[in-house]
Amino acid sequence: MKQIVNVQDVSRSYPLNHSRTRNLVCALSHLYLQVEAGEFLAISGPSGSGKTTLLNLIGCIDQPTSGRISIGGDDASSLSPGHLTALRREKIGFVFQTFNLIPVFTAAENVEYPLLIQGMSSQERRIRVAEALESVGLTARAHHRPDLLSGGERQRVAVARAIVHRPVLVLADEPTANLDTHNATQLIDLMRGLNQRLGLTFLFSTHDQRLLEHTPRIVRLTDGAIESDSHADAASFQPPAIDPFPLAQNQMA
Amino acid sequence: MGKFLLLAFRNVFRNRRRTLMTLLMVGGGVVGLLMSGGFFAFMIDGLREHTIREGLGHLQVFTAEHLKRDEVRVLDTGIPNWRQVAATIQAGPHVRGVAPRIDFYGMVSNGAKSSVFMGSAVDPVAENSLGFTPRLTSGRDIGPKASGETEALIGAGLARSMNVKVGDGLTVLAVTSDGALNGVDVDIAGIVKTGYDEMDARYLRISLASAQRLLQSDRVTNLVVGLDDTANTDVAAAALAPKLQGLQQPMVLKKWIDLATYYLQVRNMFSGIFLFLGLIVFFMVLMASVNTLLMAMFERTREIGTMLAMGTPRAWIVALFMLEAILTGSLGALVGVLGGNLLGTLVNLSGLHMPPPPGLTVPISFHVLHIPALMVGSSFIVVFSLALASIVPAIRASRLPIAEALAHV
Numbered sequence: 001m002k003q004i005v006n007v008q009d010v011s012r013s014y015p016l017n018h019s020r021t022r023n024l025v026c027a028l029s030h031l032y033l034q035v036e037a038g039e040f041l042a043i044s045g046p047s048g049s050g051k052t053t054l055l056n057l058i059g060c061i062d063q064p065t066s067g068r069i070s071i072g073g074d075d076a077s078s079l080s081p082g083h084l085t086a087l088r089r090e091k092i093g094f095v096f097q098t099f100n101l102i103p104v105f106t107a108a109e110n111v112e113y114p115l116l117i118q119g120m121s122s123q124e125r126r127i128r129v130a131e132a133l134e135s136v137g138l139t140a141r142a143h144h145r146p147d148l149l150s151g152g153e154r155q156r157v158a159v160a161r162a163i164v165h166r167p168v169l170v171l172a173d174e175p176t177a178n179l180d181t182h183n184a185t186q187l188i189d190l191m192r193g194l195n196q197r198l199g200l201t202f203l204f205s206t207h208d209q210r211l212l213e214h215t216p217r218i219v220r221l222t223d224g225a226i227e228s229d230s231h232a233d234a235a236s237f238q239p240p241a242i243d244p245f246p247l248a249q250n251q252m253a
Numbered sequence: 254m255g256k257f258l259l260l261a262f263r264n265v266f267r268n269r270r271r272t273l274m275t276l277l278m279v280g281g282g283v284v285g286l287l288m289s290g291g292f293f294a295f296m297i298d299g300l301r302e303h304t305i306r307e308g309l310g311h312l313q314v315f316t317a318e319h320l321k322r323d324e325v326r327v328l329d330t331g332i333p334n335w336r337q338v339a340a341t342i343q344a345g346p347h348v349r350g351v352a353p354r355i356d357f358y359g360m361v362s363n364g365a366k367s368s369v370f371m372g373s374a375v376d377p378v379a380e381n382s383l384g385f386t387p388r389l390t391s392g393r394d395i396g397p398k399a400s401g402e403t404e405a406l407i408g409a410g411l412a413r414s415m416n417v418k419v420g421d422g423l424t425v426l427a428v429t430s431d432g433a434l435n436g437v438d439v440d441i442a443g444i445v446k447t448g449y450d451e452m453d454a455r456y457l458r459i460s461l462a463s464a465q466r467l468l469q470s471d472r473v474t475n476l477v478v479g480l481d482d483t484a485n486t487d488v489a490a491a492a493l494a495p496k497l498q499g500l501q502q503p504m505v506l507k508k509w510i511d512l513a514t515y516y517l518q519v520r521n522m523f524s525g526i527f528l529f530l531g532l533i534v535f536f537m538v539l540m541a542s543v544n545t546l547l548m549a550m551f552e553r554t555r556e557i558g559t560m561l562a563m564g565t566p567r568a569w570i571v572a573l574f575m576l577e578a579i580l581t582g583s584l585g586a587l588v589g590v591l592g593g594n595l596l597g598t599l600v601n602l603s604g605l606h607m608p609p610p611p612g613l614t615v616p617i618s619f620h621v622l623h624i625p626a627l628m629v630g631s632s633f634i635v636v637f638s639l640a641l642a643s644i645v646p647a648i649r650a651s652r653l654p655i656a657e658a659l660a661h662v
Contacts, residue, residue, distance in 0.1 A: 052660075056655075056656045056659075059562065061561075061562050061655035061656050061659070062654075062655070062656040081567075082566075085561075085564050085565075085566055085567070086564065087564075088562060088563065088564040089563065089564020089565075090564070092564075094559070094562050094563060096559065096659065098555075100555060100556065100558075100559040100659070102260070102556060102559075102560075103267070103556075104260065104263035104264055104267055105260065105263075109256065109259075112256070113560075113563065114563055114564070116256050116257070117563065117564055117565050117566070117569070118564075161563075
């Protein structure tokens with residue numbers, strides 16, 4: 001299996017009260033983590049355990065205080081800001097807790113945005129956007145703006161946006177935290193379905209038990225350190241029955 | 254690029270009330286500039302044509318000697334063969350007519366009181382043909398040719414100080430070209446206002462024949478040339494200059510702009526005032542826009558963080574904010590141009606007048622010219638101002654730490 005993420009002895013400290021030198025708060029401490037292609041991995045832990053910090057570091061939107069992080073073979077620690085931007089643009093997809101869609105763009109335009117900044121041709125963009133929206137079951141809502149979509153639909157648009165440019169890694173920070181049970185279940189099914197159908201690597205932070213039940217590998221963080229890294233045996237892992245195309249087929253029906 | 258422009262355009266209208274206020278502010282600035290600039294242009298254009306029609310003419314011809322030194326005796330630098338020169342000029346392109354003039358000075362007396370005057374001797378027929386008509390407050394212009402040889406127009410101030418009226422007689426005294434003292438009796442045909450109080454107190458106008466008899470000379474000081482249109486001044490001057498080279502005496506051709514000192518002073522003054530107004534509008538828009546754009550940036554912190562997280566180059570964020578500012582400025586300028594032209598038209602239709610400014614004696618019509626260059630210039634000022642105002646918010650937005658921006662509430 002190809003290694004997608006390699007976190008080597010990473011620590012992250014923040015100055016307290018904007019102080020540069022004193023009163024450092026340690027968010028992550030000497031952390032090691034490897035993620036292989038096609039994994040569906042949850043980072044779990046109580047609030048303040050360092051889940052979001054770890055995702056930010058793996059997503060190259062923050063820099064570790066020490067240690068190294070490689071994404072898809074690129075050593076992020078040694079890349080310039082410009083190269084880090086390119087790495088995020090090409091290799092990583094993001095799903096946020098609060099959806100973070102561009103409010104003045106339609107669902108289709110939001111999904112198109114990652115392709116736009118990659119400089120892809122409009123014809124190619126159209127095809128990819130249609131595929132991505134279909135895969136999340138939102139073809140019919142393509143021309144609706146986010147304020148006309150439900151929370152669940154918005155998060156599905158965010159997922160479509162995260163996968164449309166075919167990244168090697170999708171990072172999702174508490175993706176079900178703002179969703180009700182029905183929408184959360186749909187989103188979990190969707191993400192797991194995409195993981196299984198397209199082989200996309202998902203890495204997400206959560207303490208949502210519904211999501212954890214579908215997760216073959218769970219890394220538990222406590223006080224910035226890995227408390228446990230539980231791999232379910234592929235043979236013994238029996239996730240609740242999921243439909244790999246739950247929304248697309250519903251829509252077709 | 255199209256989508257990027259679309260994003261900027263939609264962002265402009267994201268907060269409609271704030272955008273409306275910004276457009277009104279920017280548009281108001283443009284309206285202010287168009288109204289003041291249009292009025293100033295009307296004043297300057299009016300002053301230009303007034304200066305020309307009042308007697309300056311479009312071109313004036315002098316002997317080269319006249320421009321080199323002051324006269325020792327009256328008309329010693331004048332044009333001796335002026336009829337030949339006038340005929341040469343008359344044949345030139347765009348020339349409507351040529352009027353000979355004599356500038357002189359002396360004393361005027363009513364028998365009981367004397368006063369100095371600044372005289373202008375004219376050919377009434379030539380003057381009238383060029384539309385150079387004096388602004389009479391009473392009486393009439395001096396008669397043509399022979400009938401006008403014993404008539405004079407005097408300024409309202411001079412008439413008041415000499416206690417004379419239309420129909421009264423005056424003796425005009427001056428030093429002849431030989432240095433002797435001479436005098437002619439004239440009847441006051443009319444009283445005029447030049448528009449300037451100082452000039453009205455000294456002004457005397459008699460016929461060319463009277464002046465030549467008084468000054469004992471058949472020369473004239475200069476020839477005033479009237480053209481069909483002020484816009485043809487340069488063309489006519491270029492065509493006439495070579496023709497004047499071949500004459501017996503070296504002659505010099507002057508355009509109206511070279512002689513209209515007062516016009517130039519007024520124009521420079523209005524240009525200065527307009528520049529000042531432009532700077533006020535520029536800084537007003539700049540300061541108000543910086544605040545608005547910083548507010549917009551603050552509100553969109555998380556969105557900017559998301560865009561940066563997805564790999565949007567930081568330069569794109571700068572470009573997006575500047576593009577939004579330029580679009581806002583352009584729309585504001587459009588609002589201002591439409592509003593300014595509408596308001597200008599209403600003002601022009603209203604027939605408003607302003608009280609006479611210091612030094613002038615007649616009220617000024619409040620009229621606003623619609624000048625395309627002014628519209629473009631005013632629009633550029635506000636668009637540039639907004640673009641400048643967007644630099645700080647744009648750079649701040651592009652430099653947001655992504656993780657912090659995503660956590661922004």
